[in-house]
Amino acid sequence: MKFGKVTIIGPGLIGASFGLALKSRGLAKEVVGLARRKSTLQTAIAIGGIDRGTTKLEEALPGADLVFLSTPVLAAIDFLEKISQLSHLFSGKKLLITDACSTKTEIVEAAGKLPPGMDFIGGHPMAGAELTGPEHARENLFMGATWIITPTSDSEKKAVAVLQEIVAALGGRSLQLSPEGHDQLVASVSHLPHLLSVLLMEQAAEAEEEKPGIWQVAASGFRDMTRLAGGSVEVWKDICLTNKAALQQVLEEFRSRLEGLEKTIAAGEAEALEEILKNANLARKRIE
Amino acid sequence: MKFGKVTIIGPGLIGASFGLALKSRGLAKEVVGLARRKSTLQTAIAIGGIDRGTTKLEEALPGADLVFLSTPVLAAIDFLEKISQLSHLFSGKKLLITDACSTKTEIVEAAGKLPPGMDFIGGHPMAGAELTGPEHARENLFMGATWIITPTSDSEKKAVAVLQEIVAALGGRSLQLSPEGHDQLVASVSHLPHLLSVLLMEQAAEAEEEKPGIWQVAASGFRDMTRLAGGSVEVWKDICLTNKAALQQVLEEFRSRLEGLEKTIAAGEAEALEEILKNANLARKRIE
Numbered sequence: 008m009k010f011g012k013v014t015i016i017g018p019g020l021i022g023a024s025f026g027l028a029l030k031s032r033g034l035a036k037e038v039v040g041l042a043r044r045k046s047t048l049q050t051a052i053a054i055g056g057i058d059r060g061t062t063k064l065e066e067a068l069p070g071a072d073l074v075f076l077s078t079p080v081l082a083a084i085d086f087l088e089k090i091s092q093l094s095h096l097f098s099g100k101k102l103l104i105t106d107a108c109s110t111k112t113e114i115v116e117a118a119g120k121l122p123p124g125m126d127f128i129g130g131h132p133m134a135g136a137e138l139t140g141p142e143h144a145r146e147n148l149f150m151g152a153t154w155i156i157t158p159t160s161d162s163e164k165k166a167v168a169v170l171q172e173i174v175a176a177l178g179g180r181s182l183q184l185s186p187e188g189h190d191q192l193v194a195s196v197s198h199l200p201h202l203l204s205v206l207l208m209e210q211a212a213e214a215e216e217e218k219p220g221i222w223q224v225a226a227s228g229f230r231d232m233t234r235l236a237g238g239s240v241e242v243w244k245d246i247c248l249t250n251k252a253a254l255q256q257v258l259e260e261f262r263s264r265l266e267g268l269e270k271t272i273a274a275g276e277a278e279a280l281e282e283i284l285k286n287a288n289l290a291r292k293r294i295e
Numbered sequence: 296m297k298f299g300k301v302t303i304i305g306p307g308l309i310g311a312s313f314g315l316a317l318k319s320r321g322l323a324k325e326v327v328g329l330a331r332r333k334s335t336l337q338t339a340i341a342i343g344g345i346d347r348g349t350t351k352l353e354e355a356l357p358g359a360d361l362v363f364l365s366t367p368v369l370a371a372i373d374f375l376e377k378i379s380q381l382s383h384l385f386s387g388k389k390l391l392i393t394d395a396c397s398t399k400t401e402i403v404e405a406a407g408k409l410p411p412g413m414d415f416i417g418g419h420p421m422a423g424a425e426l427t428g429p430e431h432a433r434e435n436l437f438m439g440a441t442w443i444i445t446p447t448s449d450s451e452k453k454a455v456a457v458l459q460e461i462v463a464a465l466g467g468r469s470l471q472l473s474p475e476g477h478d479q480l481v482a483s484v485s486h487l488p489h490l491l492s493v494l495l496m497e498q499a500a501e502a503e504e505e506k507p508g509i510w511q512v513a514a515s516g517f518r519d520m521t522r523l524a525g526g527s528v529e530v531w532k533d534i535c536l537t538n539k540a541a542l543q544q545v546l547e548e549f550r551s552r553l554e555g556l557e558k559t560i561a562a563g564e565a566e567a568l569e570e571i572l573k574n575a576n577l578a579r580k581r582i583e
Contacts, residue, residue, distance in 0.1 A: 133512055133513075133514040134514060152514070153511050153512055153514075155512065180511075182508075182511055182512070192508065192509060192512050193512065195498065195499055195502045195509060196499060196509050196512050196513045196514075196517050197512070197514065197516060197517065199495065199498070200495055200516055200517050200520040200521075201516065202556060203491050203495060203520065204520065204575075205571065205572060205575040206549060206552045206553060206556060206575075207487065207488060207491060207549070208575040208578050208579050209552065209571065209574060209575050209578070210483065210487070210545070210548060210549055210552060211483055211484060211578070212574070212575070212578035214483045220470075220480060221480060221483060221484050222582055223441050223468075223470055224421055224441055224443065224470070224480050224481065224484050224485070225421075225484045225582065226421040226422060226440070226441075226484075226485065228485060228488055228489065228522075228523050229484050229485065229488050230582070231519045231520070231522055231523070232488040232491065232492060232519070232520060232523065233488075233575075233579050233582075234516075234519055234579070235516050235519070235520065236575040236576060236578070236579045237576055237579040237580060237583075238576070240569060240572040240573045240576050243572050244565060244568050244569050244572055247560050247568050248560075248563055248565060248568070251560055251561060251563065254557075254560055255557060255560065255561055257498070258553055258556065258557045258560070259557060260498060261494060261495070261498060261553065262550055262553045262554060262557070264494045264497065264498060265494060265546055265549065265550045265553070266550060268490060268494060268546065269542075269543060269546045269547060269550070272535050272536075272539055272542055272543065272546070273539060273543055275536055275539065277532060277536060280532045280535050280536070281528060281532050283493065283497065284493060284528040284531050284532055285528045286497060286500070287492075287493040287494075287496040287497050287500070287521075287524040288524060288525055288526070288528050290496050290497070290499075290500035290524070291496050291521050291522070291524040291525040292525060294510055294513065294518070294521075295525070
C-alpha cells in the first residue's frame with residue numbers, strides 16, 4: 008500500500024501527525040493540506056506534516072487517492088457533501104475517504120450519499136485528546152494507539168483492508184466496531200470524562216469568582232482532572248451534538264451515582280463508602 | 296528553629312517526605328516513626344525518612360518536641376486523644392503537634408481537648424495526592440507547594456510562628472485559613488475531583504463487566520481522569536466522613552450542572568454548549 012496524493016482536510020494535531028506518519032514511512036508521494044487558516048498550513052508545512060497547503064477544496068482534491076478528514080465532525084460531514092459535488096474531478100478514479108472524528112453514527116450515515124467510486128470507511132484513532140494544532144504533531148502519535156474503524160455491511164471489503172493496512176503501518180491497533188457501538192463505547196470512556204472535566208472546571212472557576220483563593224490550593228490532582236477541559240471547543244461541541252443518545256445515557260447514569268454517593272456521605276455510611284472507594288481503587292490498579 | 300526529637304505518626308508518602316525534608320536540612324536531631332506495620336517503618340528508614348521506628352506510641356513520644364500526624368484523619372483524631380492520655384510523659388515540656396490531614400474542622404475541634412503545654416496547629420500540605428507509601432517519599436515534595444495552616448483564636452502565637460517557619464524551611468508557601476474555610480475550599484478543589492474520579496472509574500468498570508472492550512479504547516484522557524481513584528481508600532473514607540456538609544454542597548452543585556448539561560445536549564442547543572465549553576477552556580488556560 009502506497010499512495011500517490013493524500014489530501015488532509017484539517018491538518019491539526021491529528022491531521023498533521025497522520026501526514027507526518029505517512030511521509031516518514033514513505034507511504035505517500037505527496038501530502039496536501041486544506042485548512043481555513045493559512046497559519047495552520049504554514050505550521051503544518053514547517054513541521055513536515057504536509058508538503059503544500061491550500062484553503063480551497065477544489066485545489067486540494069484533484070488527483071487524490073486518499074482523503075483524511077480531521078476536522079470537527081459536523082465540518083467533516085459538510086466536507087463529505089462538498090466532495091460529492093466535486094465528484095467530476097474523480098471521473099473513473101477510485102477515492103478512499105476516512106476520518107478521525109470522535110463520533111461515527113452521523114458521519115457514516117452522511118457518507119451513504121457519496122457517489123459510486125468514493126469509498127468512505129469511518130475511523131477514530133484514540134490519541135492526542137488534549138492538545139490541538141499542528142505544532143504538537145508527532146510522527147509516532149499513533150504508535151500503540153487503538154484505532155477504531157467502523158465499516159458497515161455496505162462497505163467495500165478492499166477499502167476496509169486498505170484502511171487496516173494504513174493503521175498497521177502507522178503502528179496502531181485497529182479495532183472494528185459498528186458506528187453505534189463505537190459511539191456508545193466512547194461516550195463512556197472519552198466523552199463522559201471530558202464533560203466531567205469541563206463541568207469541574209466551570210464549577211471551580213465560578214467558586215473562585217465568588218471567593219478568590221482556589222487556584223493557590225489546586226494541586227496536581229485538580230490539574231489532571233481539568234486538563235481535558237482545555238480541549239478544542241469546536242470539536243467537543245460537535246461531539247455533543249452528534250452523540251446525544253449515548254451521552255444522555257452515560258450522563259444520567261453518572262448523575263444517579265452522584266446522588267447515591269451524596270446519600271451515603273450524608274448518612275455517614277463508612278462501610279458503603281469503603282466499598283465504593285475500594286472497588287474504584289482496584290479497578291484503577293487493574294488498568295495501570 | 297531546630298528540633299531535638301521529631302515523632303512522625305504515619306511515615307507514609309507525606310510523613311516520610313516530611314522527615315526526609317527536615318533531616319536533609321539539618322532541622323532535626325532525631326526523627327522517630329510510628330506505624331502499624333513494621334514494613335512501613337523499614338522502608339521509611341531505608342529511604343532516610345526516619346532514623347528509627349516503633350509500633351508503640353509510648354515508645355515514640357517521650358522527649359519529642361514536635362509530633363507530625365500523617366495518618367487518615369480519623370486515626371489522627373484518635374492519636375490526639377491517646378497523646379493526651381500520655382501527657383505525663385511531657386511534664387513541664389512544651390510539645391508542638393501538627394498534621395497533614397485533608398480535613399481540618401473535626402481534628403481542630405478534637406485538639407481543643409489537649410492538655411496545657413501541648414499546642415496543636417492544623418496543617419495541610421497540598422502535595423502528593425495520588426501516590427502512597429514511604430517508597431515514594433522525596434525530600435523536595437513540599438517545594439513550591441501550598442501548605443495550608445489553620446490556627447484558631449485559641450492558638451498560641453508562638454506555635455503558629457514555628458509551624459510557619461517549618462513550612463518556609465521546607466520550601467512550602469503557607470496559607471492561613473480557618474478550619475471551616477479550608478474544608479470548603481478543598482471540597483471544591485480536591486475532594487470533588489477525587490470523588491468524580493472514583494465514580495467515573497466505577498461506571499467504566501461496570502460498563503466493562505457488562506460489555507468488555509472498554510479498556511482497549513481508554514486513552515490518556517481517561518487515565519488522567521481516573522488517576523485519583525487509585526488513591527488511599529482509608530484516607531478518602533475519612534475525608535468523606537469528616538467533611539460531610541461541604542461535600543454535600545459541592546456534589547449537589549455538580550449534579551445540578553450535570554442535569555443542566557444533559558438538557559442542553561438533549562435540546563441540541565449549539566450556542567449554549569459552545570458557551571459552556573469555551574468558558575471552561577478559557578478558565579483552564581488561565582491556570583496553566
